[in-house]
Amino acid sequence: MNQAQAQTTDTRTLVLDAALTLFSDRGYFNTSVHDIGRASGISIGSIYHHFGDKEGLARALYAGLTSRMQQLIGEVEHEATGSHDQARALVSRLFVLTETEPRAMAFMLYARHREFLPDEPPVCSSRPFAMMRDMVSRGMARGEIRRMDAMVASTCLFGGPLRMITARLDGILERPLPDYLDEVWACAWRSVAAH
Amino acid sequence: MNQAQAQTTDTRTLVLDAALTLFSDRGYFNTSVHDIGRASGISIGSIYHHFGDKEGLARALYAGLTSRMQQLIGEVEHEATGSHDQARALVSRLFVLTETEPRAMAFMLYARHREFLPDEPPVCSSRPFAMMRDMVSRGMARGEIRRMDAMVASTCLFGGPLRMITARLDGILERPLPDYLDEVWACAWRSVAAH
DNA sequence: TAAATTAGAACGAACGTTCGTTCTAATTGC
């Protein structure tokens, strides 16, 4: 990578970082492009050069985070075998991620993308969520998970954990999420386990 | 109620209805006060006379819906006895309400209030959610629900059903929610039931 | 190697538009 490319990467990263912080702190509509410029130390012109428009910036952020999430699920699927272990590992990783990168998690799970990215499908339709549903379907085929509507099963299995995450992001949970993992997972698995 | 008061009520209702529709369709920030005036047939001046400012309008909407929700939970608590029956009745009512008044439900559960009502606590801290947690705590004291962190228990019990509601609002569920009630409730209760 | 040329990244003042809000006049109900 030559110096120009490195600089481009730096600039984009600086802008995306600032945007993530501001978007998840105050929301997309309470953040102006000027705010992002100020916070990142990058000029307005440069931001528009790299991202086209404000929506393009949000799109880039969303795409980056979605692909990271996809990767995380992929890793979990390879590290563990069996739906129980895979799903538990996934919840564990998500809990840790919420503590280490709350802003990323907030933007992924919590932001109302439809309001500022009209062309994106809802988060629940995105690749990562589809992968979670597949994980559950395989568990059902294998007899680990009770036979039922696949959508219902994955909603019940991950619904509790995901709400714990949003509760934590809302600041109404005192202790870090991993402290609750065992208790939450026991409930979640019990709700769909075959035996 | 004299005619003036009746007219005031009408005006407020017209405005609140239009605001609810627009807010839940496009979001608070994609809706201008002029849009609300046009949609309701009420003038800008009148809207500002009744609600003070745009935020006051959102606050009135939020307060009205919160109190309706509170009332609904209160009714359920009186109609049924035992945490199991109460919680199941509540989920059932919420599923029906989502079908009959999706916009109200979307505004309550789905909107990011913090972004436009900076002084309101997060939804999860609101009265209705506190009542749901109390319902679970009583069930635990009574031995119906497994002993565990109260927050975890209520999140696990209602997490699945609430996510089903948001899935339905996102349009990724084909059939009406009540069709899924038995299956969803079985999972939810299993996750926290004592025996 | 030194100078000339090119590519594109960065800059920020300026623009047009939109939005929330205010203001004054008109209307209504008692």
Next chain:
DNA sequence: GCAATTAGAACGAACGTTCGTTCTAATTTA
């Protein structure tokens, strides 16, 4: 006739975006 309500034109601040320019590094030419 008086207070409350409605009306909608007008206002000003803030926003997303554009554009002419400068700067910097890479490439070509001699």
